Amino acid sequence: MLIDWFTVAAQAVNFLILVALLKRFLYGPILRAMDRREERLVVRFAEAESKLVEAGQLEEQYRGLLQELEEARGVKLRQVEEDVEDQRRKLIAAAKEEAAEVRRAWAAAIREERESFFTELKKRVGGEMLKIARKSLGDLANTELEQLMVARFNERLAELRSDEREQVALAACDRGVLVRSPFALPDQLRQRLADGVRQALGPSVELNYQDQAVMPLGIELTVGGLKLSWGVDSYFEQLEQEVAVLYDGQASVSAEACL
Amino acid sequence: MEITPDIFIFWQWQGLKINATIAITWLNMLILIAGAWLVTRRLRREGRLSRWQNLLEVLVSGMEEQIHDMGLAPPREFLPFLGSLFLFVLFSNLLSVIPGYVAPTGSLSTTTALAICVFISVPLWGVQRRGFIGYLRMYIKPSVFMLPFNIMGEVSRTLALAVRLFGNVMSGSMIAGILLSIAPLFFPVLMQLLGLITGVIQAYIFAVLAAVYIAAGAQMEQQREQQVQG
Numbered sequence: 062m063l064i065d066w067f068t069v070a071a072q073a074v075n076f077l078i079l080v081a082l083l084k085r086f087l088y089g090p091i092l093r094a095m096d097r098r099e100e101r102l103v104v105r106f107a108e109a110e111s112k113l114v115e116a117g118q119l120e121e122q123y124r125g126l127l128q129e130l131e132e133a134r135g136v137k138l139r140q141v142e143e144d145v146e147d148q149r150r151k152l153i154a155a156a157k158e159e160a161a162e163v164r165r166a167w168a169a170a171i172r173e174e175r176e177s178f179f180t181e182l183k184k185r186v187g188g189e190m191l192k193i194a195r196k197s198l199g200d201l202a203n204t205e206l207e208q209l210m211v212a213r214f215n216e217r218l219a220e221l222r223s224d225e226r227e228q229v230a231l232a233a234c235d236r237g238v239l240v241r242s243p244f245a246l247p248d249q250l251r252q253r254l255a256d257g258v259r260q261a262l263g264p265s266v267e268l269n270y271q272d273q274a275v276m277p278l279g280i281e282l283t284v285g286g287l288k289l290s291w292g293v294d295s296y297f298e299q300l301e302q303e304v305a306v307l308y309d310g311q312a313s314v315s316a317e318a319c320l
Numbered sequence: 321m322e323i324t325p326d327i328f329i330f331w332q333w334q335g336l337k338i339n340a341t342i343a344i345t346w347l348n349m350l351i352l353i354a355g356a357w358l359v360t361r362r363l364r365r366e367g368r369l370s371r372w373q374n375l376l377e378v379l380v381s382g383m384e385e386q387i388h389d390m391g392l393a394p395p396r397e398f399l400p401f402l403g404s405l406f407l408f409v410l411f412s413n414l415l416s417v418i419p420g421y422v423a424p425t426g427s428l429s430t431t432t433a434l435a436i437c438v439f440i441s442v443p444l445w446g447v448q449r450r451g452f453i454g455y456l457r458m459y460i461k462p463s464v465f466m467l468p469f470n471i472m473g474e475v476s477r478t479l480a481l482a483v484r485l486f487g488n489v490m491s492g493s494m495i496a497g498i499l500l501s502i503a504p505l506f507f508p509v510l511m512q513l514l515g516l517i518t519g520v521i522q523a524y525i526f527a528v529l530a531a532v533y534i535a536a537g538a539q540m541e542q543q544r545e546q547q548v549q550g
Contacts, residue, residue: 063323063324063326063428063429063486064428064429064432065326065339065429066429067335067336067337068326068339068341068342068427068429068430068433069429069430069432069433069436070433071342071433072341072342072345072424072427072429072430072433072434073433073434073436073437075342075345075346075349075433076404076405076408076433076434076437077437078349079349079352079353079404079408080400080401080404081400082349082353083352083353083356083400083403083404083407084400084404086353086356086357086360087352087356087360087376087380088380088396088399088400088403090360090363091360091363091373091376091377091380092380092384092396092399094360094363094364094365094373094377095377095380095381097365098365098366101365101366
């Protein structure tokens with residue numbers, strides 16, 4: 062007999078015990094572990110999904126912010142460029158203005174210096190020339206300079222053209238004649254001068270004298286608005302013009318060097 | 321030559337006895353339970369899994385998937401019974417490569433016990449799912465005249481289940497023994513390898529047929545179709 066019924070029963074019981082034990086020690090723990098892992102995975106997937114969505118939103122938000130920032134930066138940059146350009150123009154204009162101001166001040170200073178120089182030059186040269194002329198005339202001819210000047214003045218007065226002389230005479234009769242000289246004329250010279258004047262302009266001409274006048278060496282006759290003079294003034298003026306030309310040339314060279 | 325291990329009796333007292341079949345079955349059970357306990361006492365729920373845990377998870381989830389494919393739902397309700405059938409038969413058959421080991425499935429008593437378990441479980445699940453009347457009505461379909469044939473079919477398939485497994489395992493041992501006497505060098509090794517394949521296939525067939533019978537008894541397919549149509 063191949064079938065032993067006691068063994069059949071025992072094996073059936075054994076199998077049922079095996080089912081119960083395997084359920085307790087194998088299927089239960091394994092399935093629970095798998096379920097828990099699956100749950101955890103589901104949770105993690107859900108978290109990952111939500112974080113993905115969140116990351117997408119954040120990305121969108123930051124992309125928008127970045128774009129705004131970029132636009133704002135562009136606007137700001139343009140504004141700054143405009144400001145810089147404006148500032149540059151203002152600075153250049155201010156610099157030009159300042160340079161022009163400096164140039165003007167410099168030119169004015171030069172002009173002033175030149176004028177004062179010429180004034181001083183006139184004074185000194187006049188003074189020096191007067192001394193030299195006086196000394197040289199005194200030494201050479203034993204004649205005082207005043208005498209020569211008066212003589213020369215009378216000669217020039219006599220050399221006036223007739224129309225000029227009439228015009229001067231007409232004015233002299235009405236208002237008198239003012240004689241100006243840088244030195245005090247002695248009575249003898251005054252008399253000689255008055256003779257010369259009256260001979261040229263008429264006997265009834267009144268003469269007034271002004272000594273120590275601020276003028277270069279020479280004698281000046283003022284009749285109303287007319288003026289007749291002889292002295293070194295004309296030579297001074299010529300000298301002044303030549304010096305001015307020289308000075309201007311030198312000033313322009315200096316100005317180019319400065320610019 | 322012995323064709324069943326039932327005849328090796330280690331202990332006997334009145335009607336009770338412990339033969340080789342029962343003893344080796346206990347040994348199998350002990351190894352299975354101890355192995356399962358050793359692996360599952362330190363289960364890791366996250367991170368890197370141990371190799372044994374991975375193996376058991378693959379085994380359990382594979383069996384669950386197979387049961388699901390058979391149409392048994394929920395699979396976890398049937399897993400302990402069908403999975404234990406498969407594991408017990410598989411383990412017994414695989415260990416038969418060890419010299420001196422006699423597979424309990426080579427005993428008709430064992431296969432009969434397993435087949436009877438399946439035979440009983442079919443109406444249990446059938447009644448649970450369809451009700452007592454509904455289950456009994458299955459035997460008179462398509463007509464009352466089919467009742468004896470249905471009952472005979474039920475019995476004969478249980479018998480076939482038992483004899484098929486017994487025949488295959490016993491024949492493997494027999495062939496190995498015969499070849500050992502004829503060509504003692506290489507053929508027995510080849511036949512043992514073939515026996516391993518046969519053992520795995522038989523374990524699978526036994527478990528699958530049991531699942532099919534249970535599914536037929538519970539009419540899972542019809543229920544599922546009704547659910548789909550509904």
